Amino acid sequence: MNLNTIIEACSAEELLDIMEAIYLKNKRQMCIFLSLHDDLLTPPVNTQAPEPKPDLSNEQKTELIQLCKDCIVLLDEGAMGAPLETVFSDTISVGFQREDAERALTTLLDEGVAYEPAAGRIKMVVV
Numbered sequence: 001m002n003l004n005t006i007i008e009a010c011s012a013e014e015l016l017d018i019m020e021a022i023y024l025k026n027k028r029q030m031c032i033f034l035s036l037h038d039d040l041l042t043p044p045v046n047t048q049a050p051e052p053k054p055d056l057s058n059e060q061k062t063e064l065i066q067l068c069k070d071c072i073v074l075l076d077e078g079a080m081g082a083p084l085e086t087v088f089s090d091t092i093s094v095g096f097q098r099e100d101a102e103r104a105l106t107t108l109l110d111e112g113v114a115y116e117p118a119a120g121r122i123k124m125v126v127v
Contacts, residue, residue, distance in 0.1 A: 053097060061100075064096055064104045071086070
């Protein structure tokens with residue numbers, strides 16, 4: 001029986017038990033084995049580029065911008081405004097991506113509808 005057959009036949013927990021038994025019996029041999037098979041300890045590297053996320057439709061962008069406005073108003077803590085991270089987590093919790101929320105908030109800032117009274121905070125402009 002070769003090593004590959006043993007690895008395929010055992011669960012991860014069983015393999016850990018086997019490795020522990022070998023280690024306790026002969027620490028030097030286990031260290032040599034692991035140094036020769038460091039690929040067992042290193043997770044594989046993903047060489048593929050991540051798939052691009054589809055752009056939001058105009059309707060989704062409008063919905064997200066309105067959601068951001070609502071969150072800012074609801075989370076407003078007076079002169080300091082709303083915490084940006086909470087706005088992000090609220091938009092993420094309903095299914096939007098953080099990057100999309102960042103773009104929506106940038107739109108509000110660029111249009112002068114909102115401003116940042118302090119780092120990490122956002123507030124709606126009152127007219």
